[in-house]
Amino acid sequence: MTNEYDAPSAAEGLDASAADGVRPPAVDHARIERAVREILLAIGEDPERDGLRDTPARVARAYAEQFAGLRQAPEDVLNKVFEADHDEMVLVKDIELYSVCEHHLVPFHGMAHVGYTPNKSGQVTGLSKLARLVDVYARRPQVQERLTSQVADAVMRILEPRGVIVVIEAEHLCMTMRGVRKPGARTVTSAVRGDFRDHAETRAEAMSLILGR
Ligand SMILES: Nc1nc2c(ncn2[C@@H]2O[C@H](COP(=O)(O)OP(=O)(O)OP(=O)(O)O)[C@@H](O)[C@H]2O)c(=O)[nH]1
Numbered sequence: 001m002t003n004e005y006d007a008p009s010a011a012e013g014l015d016a017s018a019a020d021g022v023r024p025p026a027v028d029h030a031r032i033e034r035a036v037r038e039i040l041l042a043i044g045e046d047p048e049r050d051g052l053r054d055t056p057a058r059v060a061r062a063y064a065e066q067f068a069g070l071r072q073a074p075e076d077v078l079n080k081v082f083e084a085d086h087d088e089m090v091l092v093k094d095i096e097l098y099s100v101c102e103h104h105l106v107p108f109h110g111m112a113h114v115g116y117t118p119n120k121s122g123q124v125t126g127l128s129k130l131a132r133l134v135d136v137y138a139r140r141p142q143v144q145e146r147l148t149s150q151v152a153d154a155v156m157r158i159l160e161p162r163g164v165i166v167v168i169e170a171e172h173l174c175m176t177m178r179g180v181r182k183p184g185a186r187t188v189t190s191a192v193r194g195d196f197r198d199h200a201e202t203r204a205e206a207m208s209l210i211l212g213r
């Protein structure tokens, strides 16, 4: 099946084009509304009944928000770099995360932890920018593994640190409210680059900071 716009492959996660200024088109609200109306009919509902009449438009607005990351590039948010004269680990943990599983289009939610060691010139980014970066990738149809590595790769590419570690812990509603129905099951993924990959002690220090609650 061909995409209806000229998107790069899912493996590239749209970044190649977004960084070049080529973005997916704006969310087509009218098209979502038509599709949601069809789904309501297909499940045997009446889209004209009072409670559902505005639902297609509401879903279109909700999707525009939930998938806003498709029209953002990491460079849009990871753009403030300061000289902090600090070249040891910076870790922002417990960044609340809401995303949408690309298999079932239902939410998964949890926490992201993002740490990096600044390069020798001690350049750091604003702490909130790491949380914004997580949102850029979370607000797309996702699998947790790709979300985790996309955040790590963006930090490496843009901040050029000595290393980065990203750990995401999440609960997938597709595993709890339906399907296998295992409430409480949590999925943990990690991506390590640079000195977190090369040095076991650096990685262990980060993991103990992340897991030590
Ligand atoms: N690796 C990975 N799998 C995911 C993620 N989100 C959902 N899944 C899984 O994707 C799989 C899709 O499996 P399918 O057999 O194609 O779909 P399904 O029949 O709806 O599967 P069940 O959920 O087992 O009912 C399921 O095992 C989900 O648990 C994710 O972020 N990462």
Ligand SMILES: [Zn+2]
Binding pocket: 101, 102, 103, 104, 105, 106, 172, 174, 175
């Ligand atoms: Zn799913």
